[in-house]
Amino acid sequence: xxxxxxxxxxxxxxxxxxxxxxxxxxxxxxxxxxxxxxxxxxxxxxxxxxxxxxxxxxxxxxxxxxxxxxxxxxxxxxxxxxxxxxxxxxxxxxxxxxxxxxxxxxxxxxxxxxxxxxxxxxxxxxxxxxxxxxxxxxxxxxxxxxxxxxxxxxxxxxxxxxxxxxxxxxxxxxxxxxxxxxxxxxxxxxxxxxxxxxxxxxxxxxxxxxxxxxxxxxxxxxxxxxxxxxxxxxxxxxxxxxxxxxx
Ligand SMILES: O=C[C@H](O)COP(=O)(O)O
Numbered sequence: 001x002x003x004x005x006x007x008x009x010x011x012x013x014x015x016x017x018x019x020x021x022x023x024x025x026x027x028x029x030x031x032x033x034x035x036x037x038x039x040x041x042x043x044x045x046x047x048x049x050x051x052x053x054x055x056x057x058x059x060x061x062x063x064x065x066x067x068x069x070x071x072x073x074x075x076x077x078x079x080x081x082x083x084x085x086x087x088x089x090x091x092x093x094x095x096x097x098x099x100x101x102x103x104x105x106x107x108x109x110x111x112x113x114x115x116x117x118x119x120x121x122x123x124x125x126x127x128x129x130x131x132x133x134x135x136x137x138x139x140x141x142x143x144x145x146x147x148x149x150x151x152x153x154x155x156x157x158x159x160x161x162x163x164x165x166x167x168x169x170x171x172x173x174x175x176x177x178x179x180x181x182x183x184x185x186x187x188x189x190x191x192x193x194x195x196x197x198x199x200x201x202x203x204x205x206x207x208x209x210x211x212x213x214x215x216x217x218x219x220x221x222x223x224x225x226x227x228x229x230x231x232x233x234x235x236x237x238x239x240x241x242x243x244x245x246x247x
Contacts, residue, residue, distance in 0.1 A: 003218060003245040004159055004202050004225035006038045006121055007232025008061060008089060013045050021049045023235035025056035028242060035246035036225070038087045038119075039232065043075055050084025057119075059087035062095055065108035067116075077116030087119040089227070091147055093165045103146035110149040110158070119157045121204065121227060122147055124186070128166035136164070136178075137185045144189040151193060155200025160186055161227040167207025169229060176220045179205050183222035211240035218244055 007024070021039060028037035040059035041049050050058040064074040080088060090113060091106035106122060113120040124143040126136040140162065149158065162182050164174050174182075183203045190198030202224030205217055209226045217223055225245060231237040 001224055002036050004036045004204060005242050005245040006040060006227050007238055008227055008229050009041045010229060012233055013041050015048055018052050020235050021053055024238055025053035027239050028056060031246045035242060037242055040089050046083040046085050057086040058084055060085045061089050063088050063109055063113055065112045077113045077118055081116055081118055088113045089121045091123045093125050093163060103143055106147040107149060114149055121159045121161050123161045123163050125163040125165050140182060141185055141189050144186055148193050152197055153194055159202040159204055161204040161206050162186060163206035171208050173208040173213055179220050187222055211237060214241040214244040
């Protein structure tokens with residue numbers, strides 16, 4: 001299965017950074033079908049980025065589950081699609097924590113995104129306290145069970161991202177054995193939910209993925225790509241990760 005390498009710019013980036021988007025898209029285009037690449041930029045940048053790099057996938061970092069309505073400041077899937085987004089991240093731990101998003105909210109967002117024609121990356125992950133208490137796998141499995149969109153799902157359009165919260169932006173990456181164990185547990189939940197189609201859903205790893213550790217992470221069983229934060233902000237950092245994903 002071709003790996004999906006998605007960058008999440010979080011609250012970084014203005015039109016001054018479109019040169020990075022262009023450089024990333026140009027190399028991704030050269031790599032052709034060997035790897036799938038997307039950049040999830042701030043909502044304010046989606047339209048300009050999408051216009052700057054036709055054919056490359058620009059994405060969003062969140063969306064409202066409703067199709068329209070009185071939701072000041074929110075954006076729905078059709079608006080993101082209209083702006084040029086092809087993919088959306090839902091359930092990132094920074095949204096779950098700072099905006100009180102529960103599994104049911106995340107599930108509704110994933111379903112609405114898929115319905116609107118967007119690809120979806122759904123994030124799950126345990127806290128440090130949960131891992132230290134030996135509850136990492138149980139916590140994530142429960143999140144997956146409660147967050148997954150109603151099937152059937154198409155693995156080309158729906159991915160999971162395992163992001164241990166303690167590894168995000170900390171420089172502390174999960175060990176490959178821990179990643180393998182967690183991804184196997186997630187795969188079992190996907191198969192329980194979707195049958196054989198669950199094997200086609202890519203499981204990305206996220207949390208301090210860098211040029212120096214990407215190849216090792218990608219060689220780990222059941223790692224179908226990466227969701228990259230800090231190292232996706234520049235072509236110089238992101239492209240070696242993309243190349244590792246294409247190898
Ligand atoms: O969405 C991306 C993740 O939160 C990982 O962020 P990071 O690569 O900066 O640790």
